[in-house]
Amino acid sequence: MKPWYECDTPCILAHQQPAVLIDLALTRGIDSHRLLRGTGFFYEDILAGKLHIAPRQCYQLLTNIRRLLPSDDTSFLMGHRLFPGNCGAASSALLNAKDLQQALELLTRYRLLLTPLIAPRLHYDADFLYIYWQDTCGANSEWPFLMEMITTALTSLSRWLSGQSLPWRYYFSHHQPRYIEQYQVHLGDHLAFNSHMDAMVIAREYLHTPWINASPSAVILAQRDADAQLAEIGLEGGFLERLYCHLLHNIQRPTSLDQVAASFGMSSATLKRKLGKHQSHFQAQYDQVRKCLALYLINRQGWSNEQVASHLHFHDANNLRRAFKRWTGVTPTVLKAFTL
Amino acid sequence: MLALHKWKILLILVAANLLLLGCLSVGEIKDWREIDWLDILGEGGISLLSLVWLLLILHSRPAGRVTNFFVAGLAGIFLASFQDTLDEVIRIPDTVSFDQWVESGLMPIGLLLLTYAIYHWHKEQLHINEHLRKRERLFREHRIQDPVTHLGSAEYLRRQLHTELLHHHQQQLPLSLLLLDVDNFAHINRRYGNEEGDRLLQELTELILLNLRRCDLLCRYAGDRFAVLLPNTGETMAQMLAQELANVIRHFAFKTRRHGESVFHSVSIGVALALDESPEHLLARANQALLHAKEKQESDIFLAA
Numbered sequence: 001m002k003p004w005y006e007c008d009t010p011c012i013l014a015h016q017q018p019a020v021l022i023d024l025a026l027t028r029g030i031d032s033h034r035l036l037r038g039t040g041f042f043y044e045d046i047l048a049g050k051l052h053i054a055p056r057q058c059y060q061l062l063t064n065i066r067r068l069l070p071s072d073d074t075s076f077l078m079g080h081r082l083f084p085g086n087c088g089a090a091s092s093a094l095l096n097a098k099d100l101q102q103a104l105e106l107l108t109r110y111r112l113l114l115t116p117l118i119a120p121r122l123h124y125d126a127d128f129l130y131i132y133w134q135d136t137c138g139a140n141s142e143w144p145f146l147m148e149m150i151t152t153a154l155t156s157l158s159r160w161l162s163g164q165s166l167p168w169r170y171y172f173s174h175h176q177p178r179y180i181e182q183y184q185v186h187l188g189d190h191l192a193f194n195s196h197m198d199a200m201v202i203a204r205e206y207l208h209t210p211w212i213n214a215s216p217s218a219v220i221l222a223q224r225d226a227d228a229q230l231a232e233i234g235l236e237g238g239f240l241e242r243l244y245c246h247l248l249h250n251i252q253r254p255t256s257l258d259q260v261a262a263s264f265g266m267s268s269a270t271l272k273r274k275l276g277k278h279q280s281h282f283q284a285q286y287d288q289v290r291k292c293l294a295l296y297l298i299n300r301q302g303w304s305n306e307q308v309a310s311h312l313h314f315h316d317a318n319n320l321r322r323a324f325k326r327w328t329g330v331t332p333t334v335l336k337a338f339t340l
Numbered sequence: 341m342l343a344l345h346k347w348k349i350l351l352i353l354v355a356a357n358l359l360l361l362g363c364l365s366v367g368e369i370k371d372w373r374e375i376d377w378l379d380i381l382g383e384g385g386i387s388l389l390s391l392v393w394l395l396l397i398l399h400s401r402p403a404g405r406v407t408n409f410f411v412a413g414l415a416g417i418f419l420a421s422f423q424d425t426l427d428e429v430i431r432i433p434d435t436v437s438f439d440q441w442v443e444s445g446l447m448p449i450g451l452l453l454l455t456y457a458i459y460h461w462h463k464e465q466l467h468i469n470e471h472l473r474k475r476e477r478l479f480r481e482h483r484i485q486d487p488v489t490h491l492g493s494a495e496y497l498r499r500q501l502h503t504e505l506l507h508h509h510q511q512q513l514p515l516s517l518l519l520l521d522v523d524n525f526a527h528i529n530r531r532y533g534n535e536e537g538d539r540l541l542q543e544l545t546e547l548i549l550l551n552l553r554r555c556d557l558l559c560r561y562a563g564d565r566f567a568v569l570l571p572n573t574g575e576t577m578a579q580m581l582a583q584e585l586a587n588v589i590r591h592f593a594f595k596t597r598r599h600g601e602s603v604f605h606s607v608s609i610g611v612a613l614a615l616d617e618s619p620e621h622l623l624a625r626a627n628q629a630l631l632h633a634k635e636k637q638e639s640d641i642f643l644a645a
Contacts, residue, residue, distance in 0.1 A: 160527075
């Protein structure tokens with residue numbers, strides 16, 4: 001199993017994506033010492049171009065940004081600047097993508113470079129593409145800010161390079177905020193809050209509209225360099241993201257903490273400790289996977305409660321209904337009434 | 341702002357010092373048991389508070405005539421109450437009378453000067469209100485103002501809509517709302533940076549304000565979307581005003597800071613006539629109209645159903 005990164009693994013080059021946020025904050029007149037207080041690094045360290053920082057340091061940076069720039073539009077403004085970003089080869093590959101499909105594949109492949117804190121997971125069905133945004137290392141209170149930033153970033157990039165605003169639909173797990181106008185202006189009107197998932201959905205026909213900067217040879221060359229960079233770092237995916245994917249792939253088999261720990265090559269106690277370090281626990285992660293999948297199967301694929309119950313290893317539909325009530329506050333039947 | 345007034349502050353401190361020296365040279369310090377602490381608390385409190393007011397006023401005002409009156413008035417009050425406090429600690433013989441003069445003379449003079457200053461400040465404020473008229477209608481709340489354009493925010497707009505909708509419904513008057521969005525604004529931010537984007541928003545704010553009537557209200561909804569509240573205005577008039585705004589913005593040549601090149605912009609405007617509805621509903625209809633205006637290429641303006 002390829003190694004992953006955790007919240008204290010120094011794996012993010014500070015002069016790349018973190019610098020985009022830092023520079024924007026500096027142009028807003030924030031003092032660099034106050035901006036970086038508690039992060040454990042200084043502005044001068046970034047300029048050397050070799051500093052690797054851990055996700056936890058990035059969270060501290062985001063906390064500082066939110067405190068020093070408390071306007072409602074900070075996350076959205078940063079989102080507009082995030083892509084293609086400062087990541088050298090990976091950014092230039094993204095900039096020259098031939099269409100949305102390729103851009104999303106690049107974004108997924110180079111997520112450690114382009115978006116290390118919040119990873120895209122793509123899922124296709126007959127008519128739609130779903131981008132589920134996955135927490136990599138336990139963002140906790142920074143999550144809504146990250147979601148606002150990343151959804152704006154992808155919306156802004158796709159709009160710029162496709163030359164039209166695309167009919168994205170947005171699903172957020174957080175409540176509708178007071179400043180809904182920022183979402184309307186920067187994202188659009190197809191918004192759903194309290195959705196129990198964080199996703200963007202688009203009809204598949206938009207995946208292959210040609211983009212204005214398309215340059216296949218530039219993408220191939222840039223990918224070669226970016227792949228070399230990834231190989232040098234040698235990590236794939238954040239700890240929580242990897243755990244999520246593992247649980248999702250093995251959803252058809254009954255799962256326990258011990259089995260998962262064994263697959264990750266560690267003792268159950270170590271797995272528990274690592275989950276604790278990311279401020280989570282096994283049941284929460286497992287429930288999250290099952291909830292998200294159950295919602296998809298019921299709402300999008302029209303499965304019956306019985307089918308879902310057996311797919312997710314519930315004893316019967318009643319058990320599923322009870323679990324569902326615990327996860328979302330409502331039963332599957334009620335939830336079905338709101339079509340997503 | 342305080343740096344502007346350093347001489348005034350220095351002068352007041354020197355005067356306070358002179359008073360202290362004067363008292364010490366003629367009188368003697370009282371015994372601990374003779375001191376009435378309640379008096380010290382009361383009189384010392386007045387002098388401390390008047391000093392705080394003085395500093396706050398100096399910090400928030402540019403130099404000028406009204407500011408000078410404020411300073412003179414508050415300085416008088418401060419010195420009088422300071423002398424009063426000194427009397428509690430230092431016994432001054434009856435033969436000396438300057439302390440009486442400072443105490444009883446400066447206080448009424450200070451109060452008179454302060455009153456005069458407040459009166460002129462009031463007149464000055466009326467001038468400023470006139471200037472701010474299209475930015476705030478009958479209601480002020482600095483906490484919900486947008487820091488970039490100094491216009492009211494969406495929250496401010498919602499509060500205004502709440503009262504205006506009620507008023508217009510009761511009086512059976514029409515009320516219209518425009519939502520105005522700059523086309524391809526993200527392009528400016530991407531190409532020239534956020535500072536240029538902010539500057540464009542500020543210049544557009546001035547431009548739109550110039551083209552509004554005295555009674556209208558301009559707010560920044562979010563990002564590059566502005567809202568204009570048009571009281572006593574029906575559909576036809578609102579569409580006409582929207583067309584005027586669209587025209588004037590299309591002809592506005594924004595000059596970039598670095599090369600001074602001209603950048604032109606078009607806008608899309610959604611117009612909604614208020615019905616008997618909530619602010620959120622009216623805003624939603626105006627937003628829908630704006631989206632239609634953006635989709636329809638031939639016209640910049642769309643009227644909500």
